[in-house]
Amino acid sequence: METDCTRDDARVKSAARPAPLPAGTRLLHIGPHKTGTTAIQGALFDARDRLPEHGVEFPGNTRHPMEAVLAAVARPAMMGDAVPTEQHWARLVQQVKAAGRRTAVISSEFFADAEDDDTIARIVEQLGGDRVHVLVTLRPLARIMPSQWQQYVQNGLRMGYEDWLKHMLRKAPYEQPNPSFWRRHRHDRLVERWVRAVGPERVTVVVVDDRDRDRLMRTFEALLGLPENLLQPVPDTANRSLTLAETEMLRNLNKEFRGNELPDELYSKLVRNGAIMHMKNTCSPTPQDVKISTPRWALEDAARIAGEMIDGITHMGVRVLGDPALLSALPKSAGERPAEPRIAPEVAAHALYGALAAAAEVPVRHSTPAKARTVHQTSSVELVKVLGHRCLKKLRRR
Template sequence: MAQRQGALPPGTRLVHIGPHKTGTTTLQGAFHRSRRALAAHGVRYAGASRQPAHAAAAIAGGTPVHSLEAPSMAHWEKLCAEVAGAGRRRRVVVSSERFANADAAAVRAVVDGLGGERVHVVVTLRPLVKILPSQWQEYIKSGHQHTYDKWLDGMLRRPPYRKPTPSFWRRHRHDELVARWADAVGADRLTVVVVDPAEPLAHLRAFEGLLGLPDGLLEPEQDGFTNRSLTAGEVEVLRLVNRELARAERPAPERKLVREALVRCLRGAHVPKDPAERIATPAWARRAAAEVSAEMVAGIRKSGVRVVGDLDTLVPEPAAGDFAGPVESAAAEPSLPVGAAYAAVTGALLAAAEAP
């Protein structure tokens, strides 16, 4: 159990920046469903939905995956006005992993816009070896076409490690991410929360401690919202669809509509049970990720920021389950259950029917 931390001062603006694939969906869903209870304890969760994705993307860069609406500075200005209007005694939480895309100038703009000296930044971290397949999947869901092997090769073997997705290391070189934000707010106003796979809800307890909330107030949503990972076969279907849509030169809004319909249908049609369905990371990439993780943990230790949880869990031992899987390649032909294949076809047809 992560040790409970002393609460941040009243009036603090807690800015959670992710990064991506570090328990953000669970955390944001817990805050979103608990708005009334939070208000009773003097805490406001900013935004009207699970996260203010458009506002964060407008100031930090990027485009929300699940929306055809482009981010604008009007979204950002509205969020800043909401935070400023919360009063001087109320704690305010702003959470979006899209803040992790910010460069140094954008980081300063975020801090200034959300309260300046009242801002306390929180970074959630989980092992890089677990982030790799999850983040590649997100890139495929946003329209990329590269295989997992090719993507891993670019991210881990080919300096300067920026192709095919330059945003990856901006988000997930975690020591540099922490340093970038600590430079803006000071090490004493940044907390790293380690997401422990052995205690999947411990990061909720950590946020309760930071906000002076009772234990157990933050709980995951129970309304059916799911952000489950796709299986290897499901991602391969989506990747091939991306490739064919690009070859056909279909308009970007139409491609996005098809992708989102596919993902919805796949998630609804199949509940993965066989571990073999998971995306498998080859051994060479797991070793490389462990080496990078050790460097990042050393940098975070030296930074002087507050840490909740055990940084050592971010560097898996060679005998850990993270290192199970193929030795040199993830390129084994993935399979897709009949029900999921049917859902994929149905999703594509529905999206085609909805396209203008």
């Protein structure tokens, strides 16, 4: 469905396949987070060897050029990860230029973190100037909130969901504990920032319909001039959302981690890329697992804000593909009280094993001289600190 928002009168809707963008376009997919970005990136990366025969390139050597884009928007890395450098971004820019007259598609949700006009203008200019066409994918704010909260928990957040919602929705200036949330998800302001850089005629907004997940793939194919069904979903268990029990287990671990002042690098190695990653890859949620449920008051607040965002976007003159009314719709199970979350023993075991396996990858040296005090005479807090600092030293040596 296409909505022509270049006019203020009745919206024009059509189920026609959107026309391809001009050859040589730099299609810049800026997310934001939790709007189908991982699915699109996985499908494009999987099909990258077949794209050139259709005049399309997917620059980069990985599914998601996260380090490059983090450097471009001057955003810090994930907790404990290596700091992105300008070299990452320069390498991606050169790969985009190498596409020549072919269409190039660059996709990263972290482009949505660019918060000032100068940064956005520089990104656009370096990627091709007037050849850049910006694509924004949007989902209902009510569906984004639980997904984004558990993602923040995976990066060290210790605040519970309902408290987090109160801070984001009802405690001005709505910036704590995660200032990035509204920078990404105040979607009208996000679109407006990029419109100022490229103009409304070079911005397309795609409304993601969760009832028809295949539609997003088909929309990308149409805009890129690709044959239908060339892009196919790629299973990615590592990117699945956590259940409520898994998130709460991790949130409480975050409290212990911060309480004992362990180094961030250890969190990245053992928790996010060890315990969480292994748990995601080996444990699939069942119908009995409790999902993260948003209270009714928060859903209503989100719907009201979404309505304001829709009004703003539809008056900017950008092209909107899909039905904007979906963005403010309340879920059918709005505000249901969740059951008490319980973590299954096997899930906890897989998480623990993931941390141990990550630690085992670090070479162990047995050259430390014995100390007068035994392990049994040392407090658990001191032991955790010593273990943390030793693992960190080994990581750095490696």
